[in-house]
Amino acid sequence: MSGGLNVIVDVHAHVLLPSLQAGVEQRAPELVAEAAALELRRNGAESLKVNGGMIGARIQKLTDVRARLADMDEQGVHRQWVSASPNHFYPWAPEGIAVWAAGEANRLIAEHVAEAPDRLVGLGLVPLQHPERIVEYLDDAVLGRGLAGVEISSFAGDVELSDSRLEPFWARAAELGCVVFLHPFGCSLDERLDRFYLSNTVGQPTENAVALSHLIFSGVLDRHPGLRIVVAHGGGYLPLSIGRSDHAWKARPEARGCEHAPSTYLRRLWFDTVVHDPVALRRLVETVGGSRVLLGTDYPFDMGLDDPVAFLGSASLPKEIVDRIAGGNAEQLLDTRVRA
Numbered sequence: 500m501s502g503g504l505n506v507i508v509d510v511h512a513h514v515l516l517p518s519l520q521a522g523v524e525q526r527a528p529e530l531v532a533e534a535a536a537l538e539l540r541r542n543g544a545e546s547l548k549v550n551g552g553m554i555g556a557r558i559q560k561l562t563d564v565r566a567r568l569a570d571m572d573e574q575g576v577h578r579q580w581v582s583a584s585p586n587h588f589y590p591w592a593p594e595g596i597a598v599w600a601a602g603e604a605n606r607l608i609a610e611h612v613a614e615a616p617d618r619l620v621g622l623g624l625v626p627l628q629h630p631e632r633i634v635e636y637l638d639d640a641v642l643g644r645g646l647a648g649v650e651i652s653s654f655a656g657d658v659e660l661s662d663s664r665l666e667p668f669w670a671r672a673a674e675l676g677c678v679v680f681l682h683p684f685g686c687s688l689d690e691r692l693d694r695f696y697l698s699n700t701v702g703q704p705t706e707n708a709v710a711l712s713h714l715i716f717s718g719v720l721d722r723h724p725g726l727r728i729v730v731a732h733g734g735g736y737l738p739l740s741i742g743r744s745d746h747a748w749k750a751r752p753e754a755r756g757c758e759h760a761p762s763t764y765l766r767r768l769w770f771d772t773v774v775h776d777p778v779a780l781r782r783l784v785e786t787v788g789g790s791r792v793l794l795g796t797d798y799p800f801d802m803g804l805d806d807p808v809a810f811l812g813s814a815s816l817p818k819e820i821v822d823r824i825a826g827g828n829a830e831q832l833l834d835t836r837v838r839a
Contacts, residue, residue, distance in 0.1 A: 506826035507808060509571070510580040510680075511731055511771045511795030515554075515561035516587055516607045519600060523589060526596050534591050541685055541702075543693035553801050560799035564614040570799065571618065575808050577826065579798070581612055582622040582650040585684030590628050590655035597626035601636040609644040620833065621646040622680050628655035630664035634671045641677045647833060648678030648727070653710035654687070660710050661717035673725035678832065682731040683707055699802060707735025712744065715764045716756045724767065727832060729793060733774035738765055738786045762786070769832065771795025772824065773804060777814040789820035793829045 524531050539547060559566045561584065571579055589600050605623035612619035623640030625633045640646045649672075654660065660681075672679050686692060686702030711734060714720060737744070744761035747754040757764065765787045773795045774780050784792055794811060797803030804810050811821055 505822060506830060507576050508578045508794060508826040508829035509576045509796045509798060509807060510729060510793045510829050511773060512579045512581055512798035513561065513584045514581050514608060514611050515584045516604060519587060519603050519607060522603065523596060523600055530591060541689050541693060542698045546696050546698060557799045564611060568615055568618060574806065578618050578620060580620045580622060581608065582680055583608060583624055585682055587624065588652050588684050590652060594629050597629050598632050598636065601626045602639055605640045605644045605646065609646060622648050622650045622678060625649050625651065627651050628658050630658060633668040637668060637671055641675050648680065650680040650682055653683040653706040659713045661713035669719055669723040669726060673723040676727065679726065679728045681710060681728055703732055704735030707732055708737040711737050715761045716754060718757050720764050720767055721758045729769040731771055731773065733783050734770045738783050741765060741786065766791060769793055772811060773797050780814040781816065784816060784820060789823055790828055792824045794825050
């Protein structure tokens, strides 16, 4: 439970949208089958079987607001940021289906959080693989549906986060002052990670590190300093090995696309606490600063934190920093948004 903390905010929690998935399957059955084959290749049959049982046992938690609120009460969480389960990214979808899915996701997420507006904050979706349509659906999420921002993956098709076609998106997100929640889904290492659940344990932190490196080295954060990017899984491997990036920035001319050493940009981002190791959490705080870490759970998946407050306490951080991570930083991040 809360243990005397002023406010506890979970910034990393998911909702499943069955009607959206059904609509996509109806519109593109062949493409859905191809995507499923890719998931099998990337994850392996054993992990997909376990995933199916795990998600099946948690459907109510993923869809029912009453179950969500009951679990939040049990965890001592006062507010929760709700984003779509990443299987709803549909990075393979052609434009017509992709924009329909993004708009439908924004509508459904807004409806979900509206059932408990004092406790739930929503993050929508954009069609990342179609850069020319992204600003439209960012506006749909933030201005049209009143969501706090959007969730994006680490890449989509040939679109990396350094892609120049995303410049209007970054500019608009900075202008709106909205949250951009970076949460990978799938890793392009494919069959090398198809056993032992490496697709998640290695793939997710790898994708975080690659995506952040694209943002940093390409100068996106130089050009758009007002961005409010929140990174899942503590940023993956990058905060723990940022010294190598700094060395490359000094030694290699092709790594000088950003104005400053890469480590300085980590203090312009925000990171959740889903790192599973108190030593790693302390190192994250040391690297990015106590004002840049936010409590997260990855609710309700099995790779999440069931008792996020206890985990935060296990890192032996100063009380002031614990209070900020538990909820103060997240509250400030939303309270200081530009009101468009």
